[in-house]
Amino acid sequence: MATFGAAANANTNPNKSYEVTPSPADSISSLSFSPRADILVATSWDNQVRCWxxxxxxxSLASAPKASISHDxxxxxxxxxxxxxxxxSGGCDKQAKMWPVLSGGQPVTVAMHDAPIVDMAWIPGMNLLVTGSWDKTLKYWDTRQQAPVHTQQLPDKCYSLSVKHPLLVVGTADRNLIVFNLQNPQTEFKRIVSPLKYQxxxxxxxxxxxxxxVGSIEGRVGVHHLDDSQQNKNFTFKCHRDGNEIYSVNALNFHPVHGTFATAGSDGAFNFWDKDSKQRLKAMSRCSQPIPCSSFNHDGSIYAYASCYDWNKGAENHNPATAKSSIFLHMPQESEVKAKPRVASGRK
Structure with missing residues (x-):
């Protein structure tokens, strides 16, 4: 069983990243950079949404806290x-709030589910918010209306979703991966059983x-192409493992310029990868606590990651005295995130 001992606790910031302050009072559940500016939002288990x-x-980097709002x-x-x-923002109060953060306006509730909302995305091509919940539905919202534009039944609880219009991918319980073409969002485009054996x-x-x-609790990532003619490019690889210790892959972020990606895991590490050459570009040093979430800024010059207890070992292993929640900013060097040219083998 993986443990974070007292010796490891001394090394809370081994990559010498810039720390964003003040830190949330409890574990951090999501990080999101503005698509237009270097404004970072964090959600946390202390019911708060904070903005810097x-x-x-x-x-050198600096951070200035701007504002915060509360959920119940x-x-x-x-x-x-x-x-x-x-x-x-959305969470355990089963509602999503819309916060006009730039204008300093007050948040309003724009979405409701029958169970916690666990993931969400704005769909620019449709001017809709999509929310995924443990109530086994996806809901699409026009934020000017109270009722959802469409409710899509899922085979099980939603765990994660991602939009690159017109593609929407949803990961649910029981290893289902459901793909939607948002030009026809009321019909599943494809349903796939995850290439990974675990949740x-x-x-x-x-x-x-x-x-x-797709990333799983077994320290493995699957790379999946939708086109049937590209199936030979699909593969899975191991990451966030240490000998026999296996850690969850908690976050996957594509670099907005280079198309490479970062993985972050419960081992406290984040790594940069190039899927096309199947290479790890850079392995960073492990923090003393898990990394539950991460985000690139709009031009990929800053990578934000949280270091905190991720509850994967339950409340009985949570020690508030040692489990400080931190948000760090790393400025990737080009060599860490730019794909390396592929070397031709010379063989026919």
Whole structure:
């Protein structure tokens, strides 16, 4: 069983990343950068949604807390409107709130489910918010209306979803991966059993909408292409493992410029990968606590990640005295995130 001992606890920031302050009082559940500016939003188990403005000068970073709002219960997910004006958040109070963060307006409830909302995304091509819940539904919302535009039944609880219009990928319990073409959102485009043997933790759509990544609790990632003629490009690989210790892959983020991606895991590490050359570009040092969530900023020059207890060992292993929740910012060097040219073998 994986443990984080006292010795490891001394090394809370081994990558010498910039720490965003003040830290949330409890575990961090999601991080989302604005698509237009270096504004970072974090949701956490202390029922709060917090916003910071990040500024960069050469190789140094600074953060300034801007504002925060509250939910009635722990907040699990967040998303930005594509114009960077508005933040959406959802969680255990079964509702999604819309917060006009740039104008300093008050949050309003724009979505309701019958169970916690665990993931969400704004769909720019449709001007709709999509929310996924443990109530086994996806709901699409026009934020000017009280009722959902469409409710889509899922085969099981939603765990993760990702949109790159017109592609929507949903990971549910029982290893289902459901693909929707948003030009016809009321019909499943494809249903796939995960190529990974264990529970899905996260999914993310390829930037070119041609497929998706899926991560699981077994420290493995699957690379899946949708086109039947591209199936020979599908593969899975191991990551976030240490000898016999196996850790969950908690977050998958594509770099917005280079098309490479980052994985973050319960081992406290984040790594950068190139799926096309099947290479790990950079392995970062392990933090003393798990990394439950992460996000690139709009140009990929900043990678935000949280380090905190992720509840994968239950409440009995949670020690508030040692389990500080931190948000760190890493500035990737080009060599860490830019794909390396493939070397031709010379063989015919």
């Amino acid at each position: 403005e990040i500024s960069r000068s050469g190789t 219960q722990p907040v699990l997910c967040s998303a930005w409107k594509d114009d960077g004006s508005t933040v959406f 899905t933790r996260c999914v993310t759509a390829f930037p070119d909408q041609q497929g998706f990544l």
